Amino acid sequence: SKKKGLIIVDNNSPKVSLQNDDNLFSPNGDNRKDKLIIIQKVNSEYDDEWQAGFTDSSGTVVKHYVWKGNEIPSYVVWDGKNDDGEDSPEGLYNYFVTTTDRAGNNASAGINEITLTRQYEIADIKVSRDLFSFNKDSELKMFLKLSKSSGLQSWKIEIKDARDRIVKLIEGEKSLPPYITWDCRDNAGNPFPDGEYRVGFSTVFKSGNTPASYEKRLLIDSTPPETLIKHSPDYFSPDGDGENDVLVITPSARDNFSIASWTIRIYSPSGSVFKMFTGEQAVPDQIMWDGLGDNKDIVESAADYFIELEAVDRA
DSSP, X not given: OOOOOOOOOOOOOOEEEEEOSOSEEOOSSSSSXXXXXXXXXXXXXXXXXXXXXXXXXXXXXXXXXXXXXXXXXXXXXXXXXXXXSOBOOSEEEEEEEEEEOTTSOEEEEEEEXXXXXXXXXXXXXXXXXXXXXXXXXXXXXXXXXXXXXTTEEEEEEEEEOTTSOEEXXXXXXXXXXXXXXXXXXXXXXXXXXXXXEEEEEEEEEXXXXXXXXXXXXXXXXXXXXXXXXXXXXXXXXXXXXXXSOSEEEEEEEEOSSOEEEEEEEEEOTTSSEEEEEEXXXXXXXXXXXXXXXXXXXXXXXXXXXXXXXXXXXXX
């Protein structure tokens, strides 16, 4: 039997990266930090459809954008208004941009924990990385920001665990350093266990004002992903006879938080990489292999090949 249809070949996968100078803005009309500016660098076909927007802490989209690939602006400017033109409440917001083209290629990027406040005295804290691993990281920096320092009486940084208990306290008086270096250990020098933590910065001024930041998320993950890979059938013969011509590879990778990338390598009997599959984020449920290598060679007959799965988490 013959089948007719449309096959889309698209070797130009979309790509997007974001950049911004400051995660804090205060649209209060004082002409200081009244707008948030995000720079977008995009590689896209003209007919790709992109979705973007700002979401509040509950994940609700408050400001939404839709662009074609040839219409994506090089930067987004947000004045804190929602889609109805009303002021969005003070709080933490996230920005996202994403697309899936007609061939199924996808791309996405985001900026998390954008602070929207309308206070005139502003305190903010930014952690140099939101995911920390003792396997590769020795310390992180917490950048402190105050709209003014005159009259500052005292300040403190509180790190809380998932049960809202203060597990680390860093405090000082009067002068404020631009950043604090922290090794993610308690006062006894013990490393904090894997989990989600919140970091908050608060101040007290002689005037009685107490500007404070919103709490920012910090994930500690020093545990590698758990990986497993299977295949069927046991014996694979891609000779075109209709039996066992396709090998079904079933990979699995689990992590405390999320997978960033994965690679499946198939090694020939000589030990060289014969075929490789790669991807980002979640590992696919199945991969179908026709026995062709990356150089289009066919597998050898009556030979053992070895399959390896490697997964890297976000930490």
